[in-house]
Amino acid sequence: MTVVDRPASARPHSAAASRAHGGDAEDAPQRVLMKGNEAIAEAAVAAGCDAYFGYPITPQAELLEWMARRMPEEGRVFVQAESELAAINMALGASAAGARVLVSSSSPGISLMAEGMSYMAGSRLPVVLVNVMRGGPGLGSIGAAQGDYLQATKGHGHGDYRVPVLGPSSISEAIDLVREAFILAERYRTPVMILADGILGQAMEPVAPTFKTLAKRQPDWILDGADHREPRVLKSLHLRPEDLEAHDIELHEVYQQIAANEIRWAGERLEDADVLLVAYGTAARVARTAVERLRDEGVRAGLFRPITLWPFPAAALREAATGARVVMAVEMSAGQMVEDVRLALEGAAPVFHHGRMGGMVPSPDGVVDTMRRVLASSEEAAR
Amino acid sequence: MELSTVIAGFGGQGILFAGKVLAQAGLLEGREVLWIPSYGPEMRGGTASCTVIIADKTIGSPIVDRADHAVVLNPPSMAKYAAVVAPGGLLVVNTTLIEAEADRDDIDVLEVPCTAVAKQAGDDKLVSVVALGALVGRRRFVEPETIHRALAVVLGDRHADMVEADMAAFDAGYEAGLEEVIA
Numbered sequence: 001m002t003v004v005d006r007p008a009s010a011r012p013h014s015a016a017a018s019r020a021h022g023g024d025a026e027d028a029p030q031r032v033l034m035k036g037n038e039a040i041a042e043a044a045v046a047a048g049c050d051a052y053f054g055y056p057i058t059p060q061a062e063l064l065e066w067m068a069r070r071m072p073e074e075g076r077v078f079v080q081a082e083s084e085l086a087a088i089n090m091a092l093g094a095s096a097a098g099a100r101v102l103v104s105s106s107s108p109g110i111s112l113m114a115e116g117m118s119y120m121a122g123s124r125l126p127v128v129l130v131n132v133m134r135g136g137p138g139l140g141s142i143g144a145a146q147g148d149y150l151q152a153t154k155g156h157g158h159g160d161y162r163v164p165v166l167g168p169s170s171i172s173e174a175i176d177l178v179r180e181a182f183i184l185a186e187r188y189r190t191p192v193m194i195l196a197d198g199i200l201g202q203a204m205e206p207v208a209p210t211f212k213t214l215a216k217r218q219p220d221w222i223l224d225g226a227d228h229r230e231p232r233v234l235k236s237l238h239l240r241p242e243d244l245e246a247h248d249i250e251l252h253e254v255y256q257q258i259a260a261n262e263i264r265w266a267g268e269r270l271e272d273a274d275v276l277l278v279a280y281g282t283a284a285r286v287a288r289t290a291v292e293r294l295r296d297e298g299v300r301a302g303l304f305r306p307i308t309l310w311p312f313p314a315a316a317l318r319e320a321a322t323g324a325r326v327v328m329a330v331e332m333s334a335g336q337m338v339e340d341v342r343l344a345l346e347g348a349a350p351v352f353h354h355g356r357m358g359g360m361v362p363s364p365d366g367v368v369d370t371m372r373r374v375l376a377s378s379e380e381a382a383r
Numbered sequence: 384m385e386l387s388t389v390i391a392g393f394g395g396q397g398i399l400f401a402g403k404v405l406a407q408a409g410l411l412e413g414r415e416v417l418w419i420p421s422y423g424p425e426m427r428g429g430t431a432s433c434t435v436i437i438a439d440k441t442i443g444s445p446i447v448d449r450a451d452h453a454v455v456l457n458p459p460s461m462a463k464y465a466a467v468v469a470p471g472g473l474l475v476v477n478t479t480l481i482e483a484e485a486d487r488d489d490i491d492v493l494e495v496p497c498t499a500v501a502k503q504a505g506d507d508k509l510v511s512v513v514a515l516g517a518l519v520g521r522r523r524f525v526e527p528e529t530i531h532r533a534l535a536v537v538l539g540d541r542h543a544d545m546v547e548a549d550m551a552a553f554d555a556g557y558e559a560g561l562e563e564v565i566a
Contacts, residue, residue: 033403033410033418059422142422199445204403204418206410282445289443363448 031206036171036196039207040104040130041066043178046211049128050099051077053087057106058142059198060132064104084109088116095125096234098222100182104130106198107148108139117191118157121251122236124221126185128178130194132201133332135359143359144198144282149336152195153310160248162255164262165193165309167280171205177307179212184262186217188254195309197332199282199361263316264307269295270320273302275371276349278317278341279330280306283362287330290367297368299375309337314344321349326374328352330367332360350378384439386524387447390511391432391464392456392477400537401454401511402433407533408525409437417442430459437524452522454514456497458483475518475560477510493521495559504555505548512549513556520560527557 034042041063044052052067064080071078077094081087084105091101105113110131120127133148135141152165164184168174174196181192223232238244269291270276279287284305294301304320306313321327327349329338335353342351354370356362388405392398399420409416417436434450436442449469455461456477468474470489479498501513512534519527534549 031410033406033416198422199419202420202422203445204406204416205442206416285442286444286446288441292443361446363446364444365448 029209032209033204034171034207035062035202035204036174036199037062037132037201038066039171040174040178040194040196040201041102042070043175043211044102044128044182045070045074045076047179047182047214048100048216049076049102049182051079051091051094052102052104053079053081053090053094054104055081055084055087055109057109059134059144059201060104060106060130063130063132063201067102084112085116088113088120091127092116092120092123092125095120095127096123096223098219098224100186100216101127102130103127104132106132106134106142107136107145108134110148110151114151114155114157116157117163118159118161119236120191121157121161121163122159122247123234124189124251125191125234126182126189127191128181128185128194129191130178130196133195133197135357141359142198144200144202144332144361145357145359146195146197146281146283146332147334147336147357148195149309149331149333150339152193153312153340161251162258162310163191163193164188164258164311165195166264167195167307167309168200169266169281169284169305169307171200171203172207173307174200175207175211179214182214184258186219188258189221190254190258195281197282198359259311262308263311263313265313265316266305266307267316267320268303268305270302270304272300273320274323274325275299275301275375276304276321276324276327277301277330277367277371278304278306278327278337280309280337281332283330283332286362286364287367289364290330290371293364293368294371299371301371306337306340309340312340312344314340317341317344318346318348321345324349326350326352326371326378328354328367328371328374330362331355332362333357384437385442386437386451387449388435388437388452388454388518389432389447389450389464389467390435390454390456390514391430391460392511394429394431395508396431396456397508397511398431398456399433401515402435403537404512404530404533405435405437405515405525407536408529409435411529411532411536412525414439415442417445419445430457430463432460432464452518454511454518455481456510456514457481461485473518473522475514475521477514479510491521493517493560495556497556500555500559501552504552506552509549509552512552513559516553516556516558517560518556519553520557527553 135145185192277287291301338353406418453464454475477497479496495517497513
């Protein structure tokens with residue numbers, strides 16, 4: 001695959017929208033079919049990823065396989081580590097040395113990486129992590145799921161930190177967001193997570209034959225030998241609470257900047273919507289079809305799709321829900337993102353949830369059925 | 384236009400391959416496409432399936448609960464997917480392996496002895512390609528010529544020697560789809 005520079009695009013949600021409507025389809029070069037896992041991997045290669053560390057796990061295995069072939073081809077580093085724990089700590093070292101680093105896994109493997117994530121956040125080390133979510137808890141199933149939302153947006157490892165989380169809904173959007181993730185990671189010196197799922201990883205969709213590159217930066221904090229300069233220190237250990245608090249305050253100033261500047265979301269048919277579905281990733285595609293079917297039945301439905309899951313687009317959602325009778329989250333979980341929806345709306349509209357678990361995926365008709373029941377009961381209550 | 388096709392059968396019947404060919408054909412015709420395999424543990428010796436969606440707009444749900452077409456190549460697939468076909472949709476049944484009749488009067492059922500036709504065309508491993516031919520013969524939602532081109536793309540240089548046999552199998556299925564051969 002050839003890689004060429006293309007002009008920087010607008011923010012991903014507007015770029016995705018223009019692609020969806022075909023804009024310059026006639027002039028575009030012939031697209032190729034790619035699996036989500038492979039496209040994510042190649043997007044990272046194109047974005048100048050210097051080093052990849054991972055350990056195989058379904059349903060993200062093709063991502064690692066692609067890197068195993070492509071990274072040596074480019075003269076870069078690929079290591080299949082002895083465990084996820086080793087992989088994330090190799091990533092920590094490589095990032096400290098100034099490498100652009102990608103790590104990927106699926107749910108159980110991401111849990112194993114949580115400690116390293118916390119250390120990297122504390123040490124302010126950029127890294128992009130891809131979680132191709134599968135059913136849980138525990139080893140769970142290899143089916144597609146979204147049960148790691150709370151872990152991704154609220155948790156990971158221990159301590160007082162945040163990580164930007166991007167939720168792609170299509171393979172072409174995933175390609176854009178991988179590059180975006182590297183930009184955010186380096187701009188703010190933080191780990192960034194791409195939260196995908198087994199369907200996005202396993203499906204094939206058409207993508208442009210060339211991916212965007214990303215210029216290399218010259219950071220002034222990396223550990224590259226202190227021969228002609230003062231030594232630098234990267235660490236997460238600050239034994240004096242006074243020092244650690246000062247460090248944590250710095251971290252949270254960065255998180256505030258991210259929350260102020262980096263929120264991304266997309267909306268469909270919001271203008272006249274009085275019924276609002278909220279969903280991300282694969283669930284958002286199911287919800288999109290449900291919106292069409294509800295519209296066919298005369299229900300004015302719309303879709304609000306968060307792209308940054310942290311920071312959550314709370315203000316935009318509140319605005320989109322103005323005038324909505326009912327808001328319903330659609331997830332491949334028992335109800336995780338729905339908590340952020342409720343926090344965002346602060347009671348402005350009743351919030352419901354439709355979800356499947358364990359690797360099962362909601363069907364459009366399942367979403368429509370639940371919405372019908374919700375509407376019927378809210379009409380009943382109004383009587 | 385948005386048309387969904389589910390192809391299902393035993394692992395080893397070329398299910399995922401036939402789906403890839405269909406998706407590639409949709410792409411060659413400039414449409415939006417999505418291909419998704421079953422990737423569960425059932426692939427090891429049990430049933431395999433894939434879904435292909437071809438559309439002229441952004442594709443929504445990758446989960447198909449109302450298939451426009453279902454191609455079933457073995458009895459378990461028949462039991463599972465006959466019910467998924469939307470009213471007015473098409474069910475292609477491999478009668479070499481499936482004796483049961485579809486219990487539906489609101490869909491179009493095309494019965495083709497796909498395994499037998501594939502054997503006749505030269506290789507019974509090409510059963511999915513025959514079934515794809517039958518599907519396209521009955522409902523021409525992609526052009527047969529595009530499928531020929533797609534076969535060459537998906538087989539690639541590595542399996543270029545297979546293109547001719549695959550095209551022959553597709554054509555045999557296509558004829559059967561046009562005529563509805565009853566075995």
